[in-house]
Ligand code: C2E
Ligand code: CA
Ligand code: CA
């Protein structure tokens with residue numbers, strides 16, 4: 001039994017070692033990825049729920065990792081958060097998205113001139129004072145009007161609102177819009193909604209998926225509360241026409257999801273999505 005126990009420990013050791021080695025390799029590769037230009041942004045359209053007109057895009061990062069194909073953020077953002085690389089990646093995403101929207105606007109002012117771009121900012125980046133400089137630099141170097149940039153932070157980073165509240169307020173004071181992402185998955189109370197320095201609430205896909213025509217009370221209540229606090233409400237993860245009807249029915253202002261458009265590379269220009277037929 002003793003021998004078997006030791007063997008188990010050795011196997012466990014080996015697994016840990018390999019795991020650690022893989023992680024170190026990934027972290028080193030990530031550091032290199034930014035400098036090597038391997039990160040790209042894809043853009044997913046955000047539409048007005050009722051009129052179907054284009055409101056803007058959410059920028060979503062991908063890693064063109066040599067030998068691995070196109071790697072999604074879920075596979076590397078958590079590592080970048082651990083290593084701290086997410087702060088530099090975040091600064092790049094902010095700059096890239098702002099410059100891209102300015103470029104589109106120059107090419108087709110009537111189509112793009114009023115659109116916004118939303119960027120995901122990690123909780124780790126939010127804890128770093130450099131975020132303010134990064135947002136300012138992205139705006140100044142691109143010339144993008146501040147209110148055309150939306151900064152998305154997940155609801156989970158707000159657990160300690162007091163700690164991040166001041167930074168959020170400072171970011172917002174630059175004139176950019178602030179959006180609370182993945183709302184409904186964390187612990188923000190309706191009461192806290194009143195004190196959040198936010199402009200927009202993004203209802204998490206899981207709530208959209210869980211809602212049925214007979215069970216919309218929770219969504220209705222959320223939208224109602226958000227509106228009462230002056231927040232614009234976005235429903236994300238809309239995959240079919242029934243879900244679209246449902247979120248329209250409860251009063252969501254903006255919609256986003258595969259039904260309306262999948263994330264796509266900036267080049268060629270993302271198609272202006274067709275107007276959604278009302279009803
Ligand atoms: P998120 O911010 O909640 O972004 C929405 C995710 O849902 C995206 O996945 C998007 O492609 C996907 N999605 C959009 N519509 C639908 C739909 O109708 N159905 C389903 N099933 N999924 C849909 P993606 O691009 O893989 O991003 C995953 C997460 O990675 C994001 O979740 C965000 O938290 C994070 N992320 C993405 N880009 C960045 C970034 O530049 N910086 C940071 N810090 N995090 C990022
Ligand atoms: Ca987001
Ligand atoms: Ca989300």
Ligand code: CA
Nearest residue numbers: 154181182204
């Ligand atoms: Ca998410």
